[in-house]
Amino acid sequence: MYLPSRSYTLFYKLNLLLEIFDDFGQNRLKKQGEEVLFACGEAVFHEYWPLVGPEEEPGRIYRSMTWGPHVEMFILDTRTYRDVHTPDENDATATPTMNHILGETQKEWLLEGLKKSTRTWKFIATSVPISYPTGWPRPEETGYDGWSDGNDGECSGPEVELMDIFRCIKDNNLLNVIFLSGDVHFPFCISYDPFEDGSPLVYELGATPFHALCLPPPERGPDTSFHPNVLFSDGKLADQSFLNFGHVEIDESGDFVFNIRDKKGKSMYELKLQPK
Numbered sequence: 001m002y003l004p005s006r007s008y009t010l011f012y013k014l015n016l017l018l019e020i021f022d023d024f025g026q027n028r029l030k031k032q033g034e035e036v037l038f039a040c041g042e043a044v045f046h047e048y049w050p051l052v053g054p055e056e057e058p059g060r061i062y063r064s065m066t067w068g069p070h071v072e073m074f075i076l077d078t079r080t081y082r083d084v085h086t087p088d089e090n091d092a093t094a095t096p097t098m099n100h101i102l103g104e105t106q107k108e109w110l111l112e113g114l115k116k117s118t119r120t121w122k123f124i125a126t127s128v129p130i131s132y133p134t135g136w137p138r139p140e141e142t143g144y145d146g147w148s149d150g151n152d153g154e155c156s157g158p159e160v161e162l163m164d165i166f167r168c169i170k171d172n173n174l175l176n177v178i179f180l181s182g183d184v185h186f187p188f189c190i191s192y193d194p195f196e197d198g199s200p201l202v203y204e205l206g207a208t209p210f211h212a213l214c215l216p217p218p219e220r221g222p223d224t225s226f227h228p229n230v231l232f233s234d235g236k237l238a239d240q241s242f243l244n245f246g247h248v249e250i251d252e253s254g255d256f257v258f259n260i261r262d263k264k265g266k267s268m269y270e271l272k273l274q275p276k
Helices: 007-017 026-031 035-048 104-116 158-171
Strands: 063-067 071-075 121-125 177-181 188-192 202-206 228-233 244-250 256-262 267-273
Touching: 026 035, 071 104, 104 158, 202 244, 202 267, 228 267
Parallel strands: 071 121, 121 177, 177 202
Antiparallel strands: 063 071, 188 202, 188 228, 244 256, 256 267
């Protein structure tokens, strides 16, 4: 991956002042005339994680990989292709929204991959959460950072894109789909019944942070648009006893065990599932 000319010097100068913008996306930075920040951040990412994309897009991050007969992982890129937050022309007080996070090409890649997968468990790794509204410092004014639009009971923006994914899972009877997410600085486990069928369609597992500021779950809880059932959610501000990591085990028969473990490896929460 290239770095722009003078990029190292420029990057470190900018890093002292700005690091990288909170809730950033490539298109937003381009619109603000600061795309060099994205280029520098992308270059450093590829230096730390030397990933190689396909020949037609060597810097591409989204990809899939398999482990044995039971696991396929779909890793999403939720920054490069996301839309810019756009204010409502008819309501100046409304929260700006993005139309999408993945973009059409990446979304279709994911849907086709899920439909073709022969593995027992399909994991979808997304760096932003499904239903916990995220953004800093005032997302209700500048726009939310994750899939949630911050409004309970209705879908807009990236939630429409996510609903397409849920509908594909339902319509094609794709079983054993697990979302892995984070970005909220507290551990959680949520099941979703977006079509109110009476049983979970997917699960979302979040183990975070391993070494950062711990935060409590928001009092308002998750966005209810996809009918979440919070199985576990806990944390306290700056309490290092909540530093954690996720641990997934799948045995030879395909049985699934997920643990949220503290910094010493002790289980804080356990979820056991058998494949359908």
